[in-house]
Amino acid sequence: MDSMGRFSVFSSGEGQPEENAGEPPGQPDLGRLLRRSAAGDEGAFGELYDAASARVHGLVRRVVRDPAQSEEVTQETFLEIWRQSARFDPRRGSALSWMLTIAHRKAVDRVRSAEAASRRDEAWHTTTSDVPHDTTAETVALRLDAERVRRALDTLTDTQRGALELAYLSGYTHTEVASMLDLPLGTAKTRIRDGLIRLRDTLGVTS
C-alpha cells in the first residue's frame, strides 16, 4: 500500500485527523476513525486502538480469563476490526458496540472450543472491574459509565441479572444458563432478553 494513495484521501480537507468538534476531550469519534481505517489509514487505526483497546481487552479478559489466550483474542479482534472496517454502518449502531460484538463473538468461540475448556475453571479473582483511580478525563468518563451501568443493573431482577451476566460476561449458552440457575428449560433466553430490554431502556441507549 503506497503512502501517497493512503493519505491523498485526507488532503481534500474533508477529514483532518482532529476529533469531532462536538465530542468531549478524550473521546475520539470511533466511527470516523473506523471510516479512515477503511481507507487504509494506519495512523487512524492506531488512534482507534488507543481509544478502544481497554474496553475490548477488558471484555475479552472477562470472558476468556486466561491472560495469554485473551491477548491472542484481542489481537485477532483488532485485525478483524481492521479488515471489516468498511462494513461498519453507523445507522445500525455505535462503533464501540460494533467492535465489542466482534470481540465478544471471538471470545465466546474461544472459551467454547475444546482446548480452552479446561482453563476457564479458574476463579475470576483478578478483578478488572475497578478502573485505576487516576484523573484523566477519559478515566473519569469510564468510571461514570461504570457507575451508570451498575445502577441500571440494580433495576433488573436477580434472575435477569444472573442470566445476563452468565451469558454475556461468562460466555455460557442460554441452555447452560438455565441449568446453572435451575430455571425451566427455555426460560433463560427470556430472562436474558427481558434483562437486556430493561438495561436498554434504563440506560436510554439507542441503536
Place this chain on the structure above:
Amino acid sequence: MNDDIHALSGAYAVDALDDVERARFERHLASCPTCQTEVAGLREAAAELSSLSVQAPPSALRQRVLHDITTVRPLPPQLPGSSTPTMAPDAPSGTSRVRRPGGPPSGDASSSPRRWRLLVAAAAAAVLTIGGLAVWRSTSPAPPAESVASQVLEAPDASRLVKTLPGGARATIVRSPSLGKAVIVASGMPAPPAGRVYQLWLQEPSGRMAPAGFMPAAARTGEEQVALLNGNAATATGAGVTVEPVGGSAQPTSAPVMLFTFS
C-alpha cells in the same frame, strides 16, 4: 423447536445460542426488520456492560496489532445488492487469524497448512475405526432449497449429531426423518486448499456414499456454513464430508474429514 423464534433475540445478541439455534435465528433475522432493530438495540445495551471490566492490554500488544494490519488490506465496502445484508459484523474468517511473533502458531489459523494437515490426519485416523465406506456411487443431486433447510432446522422431530475437530471446528447434522432431509451446520472450518471444496455425502442403506452437495464457500456473513444435504436423509444411514476438486467428484477420492452415523 417451534417456540417463538423472536424470543431468541436477546440470547442471540449476547452470543448465547448454540450453532444450530444461531443458524435458525439468522435465517429468521434476514427477513424480520423488527428483530433486526431489536438485536441492534440489545447489542448496544450489552456493550454497556463492558464498562464494568475495562482493562488495558499489555503495551506490547499495540505493536503486534499495528504490525498485523500492514499484512492485510481492509475488505472493500459491501455495495448495495452485492450480498445479503448482515446484522452482525462479518464473522471471523479464515484469513484473519493471527500468530504471535516469536511464538508457536495460535493453533487455529484457519487457512494454515498445518491446521489443515491436522484435520485430515485426525479424519484419517477416525476412518480406520469406522469402515464400511468401501462402495461409493454417483447420483445427481437436486438443488438445495433454502426453505427446506429452514424447515429442517425447525422440525419438531429433528435430531442432532455433533462432531468436533482439532482446531475447534464443529459440525452438526440436523436430520428430520419426517421431512426426509438433513442439514449440516458447520463453524470454524478451515478453508479448503486452493482448488478444493468440501463435498457432502449421504450413506445409503447399502453402504454406498451418494453425493449430497457441497459446503458453501467460506461464509462471509456469519461464521456458520449451512447446507442442505441432497438425497433421502430418512433412509440414509450416515453422512460424510470429504475434500474434493472444485466441481466435486462422483465418489469420494479422499479420506473423510467427518463422518456421522445415523442411529
